[in-house]
Amino acid sequence: MDRFIWANGLLEINETLVIQQRGVRLYDGDEKAKFDMGTLLLSTHRLLWRDAKNHECCIAIPLSQIVFFEEQAAGIGKSAKIVVHLHPASANREPGPYQSSPYNYIKLSFREHGQIEFYRRLTETMTQRRWERVPASQLIQPTNTSQAGRTRAVGIVGIERKLEEKRKETDKNISEAFEDLSKLMEKAKEMVELSKSIANKIKDKQGDITEDETIRFKSYLLSMGIANPVTRETHGSGTHYHLQLAKQLAQILQTPLEERGGMMALTEVYCLVNRARGMELLSPEDLVNACKLFENLKLPLRLRIFDSGVMVVQLQSHNEQEMITSAVDNVSDKGSLTAEELAKLLGISVLLSKERLLLAEKMGNLCRDDSVEGLRFYPNLF
C-alpha cells in the first residue's frame, strides 16, 4: 500500500476514465487497509480509490507500478478479489497514506461484486499501456534503460496503429471504387433494356420508319454488341456494309478458290482476306454475314455448311459429284485411305478431304472403319 499517493481525484489531460466500481475495500498484502469502503476507479493511467463517505479522501497508484494481477475467487463469507502485484516503490514518490509496507502486493476486494468486468477492463488497459505514450518532444530526452524500453514500445505500437489505419483507408477506397462499378452495371442494364424496347418498336412499326433510319439504327445497335432480331427475320435485307463486303469478297476470292480446287474452309478465307486487307480487318461475324449474302446477290460463290458444322466457301461452278467420284477412285486405288492420306494425295487441307470422304460415305460409296488406329475409309463393298 505504500505505492499509493494522495490524489485529488481529477483526471489528467490525456487521461480517460475506463471503469469505476463501488464497494471496494483495499488490502495491504493480506491485511485489511483502513480504506474499507469506497469507489475504485480505473483510468488509462492510474488506479484510484475514493472513500465513499469522505470524497476528499482519494488515493491513486500509477498503472506503471503494476507488475501483474490475478483474480481470487470468492469464498464463503469472502468477496472476490483482484490481487495486484507491484513494483518496488520508487524513492522519490509523492506522499501517500503509507510510508512503508512489508508487502509487494495489494488486494482489491469487491464487496458489491463487479470484479469480472473490472478485471477485464484492467487487462485491456494494462495491454494498451497508454501511460507510456509520451508526447514527441519528450521522446528525444536522454534515456536510461527503462525509458528506452518504453520508447521502443511506443514506436511499435505507433507503427501498428499506422498500419491499421492504412488498412482501413484501403478498405474504404476499394468499397468506394466498387460502388461506381455497380452503378455502372445498373446503367448498362438500363441501356440494354432501352435498346431492346426500341428494337421491338421498330419491328412492330416496320412500315413507318424509313429504310435508311432503320439501317442506321441497326448499325448503332450492332456497335453496342446487341444482336438485332430484325436482320435475322427479314432475311433479304442486310446492312449496306455487308452487301458491299460480299461483292468485294467475291472479287478477292475468285482466284484463290480456283487454285484450291473450288473450295476453301471459312477459316482459310478469313486469314486470306484479312492478310490482304492489312488495315481495317474483318471480324469473323462480318465475314459470315457477308458470305451468307452470296446467293442473294447472285454472286458466283456459295457459303456451304456441312453436317459436321464446317463452313466452306465454294465456287458456283464447283461440281459435287466430281469430287465424290474422285475421292472414291482414290480410295479404291489405295484400298483404304484416311483423311490425312487423301489430303496429302490431293494437295488440299485435311478438313476438306475429310468432308469429301464423309460426303462419299453419305452417298453410300464409301464405308468407314473406326478403330484405335484412326478413321479409315474403304470402298463400300456391303
Next chain:
Amino acid sequence: MSFEWPWQYNFPPFFTLQPNADTRQKQLVAWCSLVLTYCRHHKIYTLDVMEAQESPIFNNKKIERKLPTDAVQIIFEELRKKGNLEWIDKNKSRCLIMWRRPEEWGKLIYQWVSKNGMTNSVFTLYELSNGDDTVKEEFHGLEEWMLLKSLQALQLEQKAEIMALNDSKGVKFF
C-alpha cells in the same frame, strides 16, 4: 468341318457400326446371319453376352478388330426382333439363340412324325430329342427348352398337344 467365315469377317469396316443407314442395314443383316450360322455350326444354344464379346464371333484377332459393345447389343436386338433370340434374364446378360426358330423346328419334327406314320401316338420329350429313332434327324440332341418351344409352336397350329406324364412331359401328334 471347320467353320467358314464370310468375306465380311475379314473386312475391317464390318467391325464399325456404319453411320450410313443403307450401309448399316446391310451390315446388320450380315452380322445376324454370321451369328446364327456360327451358333448352328457349333451347336450353341445359349450365349452369355460377356463371353460372346470376347469370342471369335465378334473378335477377329487376325485383322485386330473387335465389334464394340453397343453394336453387339444392336445385333442382339435385331435377332430378337426376328425371333431368333430370347433373353433369359432381365439384365440381358444371357440369351437363347434359336438359329432355327421354334416354328421351323416344329415343322421338321412334324414332318418326321408324319413321314413315319406316327401321328396319334404319344412321345416323351426325351424320346424325341434323344431316342434311337431320331438319331439321324436334325433335331436330335435338341435341348429341352428348344424342343418345348417348338412343340408349343405346333400346339398353336393344333398339330400337337403337350401333356404331363408322371413327372416328365410328353406330346401327342395329330
